[in-house]
Amino acid sequence: MDQPENDHLASAVARGGPGKREVDLYVRTYTTLLQSSGAIGISSLEPAHLTASSSLHAGATEPAPDMNAFMYSTLRLPGCISDVDHIILAQSRRAFGLAGFTDLSRWQSASAPGRRRRWSYDGQSTLAAYIASASDLDDLIPTIVAYQIEWNKFHRLIADQPEIAAAIHHLAGTAGIAGDDTGFGPGEPGPAHPSPNAIRSALLVDEGDWSRLARTWGDAFWPTLAKMAGGRKRTSLRMLGGSYLGYARSTRQWWAPVVATIDQLGLRDRPYYFVSSNTHGLVNVLSGTARRRRDALTAFVREGNDPDLLPHLNQIETGESRASRDNLLYFAARGYFAQDGMDAERDRRYDEERAVGIHHVSPTGAIDVGVQIIELDKLDPALFDGRLSGGADRRDEAIDPDDGLRADGFHPGQAGSDAIIININYPLGLAAYHILSQIGMFADPPRGVYILGKAATLNGRIGDVMIADVVYDEHSGNTYWFDNCFSYQNLAPYLVFGAALDHQKAVTVKGTYLQNQGYLDFYYRENFTVVEMEAGPFLNAVYEDINLRRYPTDEAINLRSASPAQMDLGILHYASDTPYTRAQTLGARDLSFFGLDSTYASTIAILRRIFDRERSRLEADANARG
DSSP states (O other), X not given: OOSOOHHHHHHHHHHHSSOHHHHHHHHHHHHHHTTSSSOEEGGGGHHXXXXXXXXXXXXXXXXXXXXXXXXXXXHTSOGGGGGOOEEEEESSHHHHHHTTXXXXXXXXXXXXXXXXXXXEEOSSSEEEEEOOSHHHHHHHHHHHHHHHHHHHHHHHHHHTOHHHHHHHHHHHTTXXXXXXXXXXXXXXXXXXXXXXXXXXXXXXXXXXXXXXXXXXXXXXXXXXXXXXXXXXXXXXXXXXXXXXXXXXXXXXXXXXXXXXXXXXXXXXXXXXXXXXXXXXXXXXXXXXXXXXXXXXXXXXXXXXXXXXXXHHHXXXXXXXXXXXXXXXXXXXXXXXXXSTTOHHXXXXXXXXXXXXXXXXXXXXXXXOOOEEEEEGGGOOXXXXXXXXXXXXXXXXXXXXXXXXXXXXXXXXXXXXXXXXXXXEEOOOTTHHHHHHHHHXXXXXXXXXXXXXXXXXXXXXXXXXXXEEEEEEETTTOOEEEOOOSOOHHHHGGGOSSSOEEEEEEEEEOSOSSSOBHHHHHHHHHTTOOEEEXXXXXXXXXXXXXXXXXXXXXXXXXXXXXXXXXXXXXXXXXEEEEOTTSTTOSTTTOOOHHHHHHHHHHHHHHHHHXXXXXXXXXXXXXXXXXX
């Protein structure tokens, strides 16, 4: 069966335990409660959260902390969350102001390492968050609920063991002094207190999770545990109005400065290619910024003694690893440019990028999605990653190294290209629909739409690249069939650690926590192997750009009938999670350097596709002129 039937899904999983019905109940519970004009307690959502039996929160009902879920939530919430008692949500600054929060500009800006979202913190106990689409609610609310459930487990364990509480408070008094990678400072508990290792055992946390948590919290490690000892979490949540059109208004406000930049550059009527990926991949491959600093970045890795990168660097230099040295430089560049005192170096980097037609537009308002505008005719092929222009560093064993594209040696400027690339930092869920719809109203349909995102895989490994040509969208109930312009041969020459899996079927889900075992089992039985959050909304927007009506609901839609000359379409996902293996999620494991293998293989494939399409377009135009 190619199109899942909701009733069938609900009844099928009900016989084997919690399934879609329980997830839908959870969504309805927080959706209706948030309609209240006042605040609601997060504790009121805990029963529905537990009933949903999220695969990501498999240990929710266990007495021991579920460190997988707790780390996942911790990385997606600002560090100040340990002090927060009240969370307010709104679509715009105006909505905050109408509710009396008129001084938001004086609040502290906050951020989370694992999720882009605009946060403001009053420095005491209130945290404000901007909501860019309904998917933000589906993502944020279960994350907060899971965080509170796990926090309170820690509190109960500590409260039941007074000697552990006393030791934590003692160590919290010595916090802020640099210690080792377990987060323990030089102050010892003393003969009357349990050791840090005894504290860890008493809290039922294994050594690996304890070390990861300590690295995440840094100097706040012991003070945060002391806060857990001090009391339960009783967070309240309030939604300040909101509407469907409010999301569209937020998207228009986000897009306005991009249009202003395009007009300032004189690029308004140029043909364009749309890419949703990240803000480092295309720039690194095209600008040469990292490769120009090869010696400095190599020294940065060595001097920093990075436990992840240094072994890879040594193996690459001795020939023991086939990994790309360029990928390692790209990874190191993030930390290198983020160092204190690097303002001048960052300015030089932006100057170098502008010189080759790469322009950055920082996001404003509710939608925290950065944009890059890339002028193809200003790019310098001498600076390209070798895999893009000449085929260097391709694997050549066991496969045909030819990816079937005519991108080698393409010089956009000399060829007379007038096209641009509009690249965005991939959005979350339904924000993808609003963004691509807004861009589609800006000009004629794009020459190509290329999506690179992360996903869970039900049949592969972390680091694999999945290439789907069927997508079921849970938001609309639509199933899309389309000709994915990418295939195995386009990715395999550039992958070292992962595999390229084409002809897959993907399901666009509402949220990472909004899945359970019965839910996943159903989709797997129907041969859906890719679980992600953006493809369906993007395809709904594509449908509206090539048809005369709004996207339908609960239909099987064949996009293969759309003319390839009208809009090229490619969707790639790199595997970041394996839900059937409890420990293999982003909450339990960082993709780190291995993740760049699939990310940059996909980036190379996208750019080579654009170059191939642009070369064909220019040749066709020349032939048409005679």
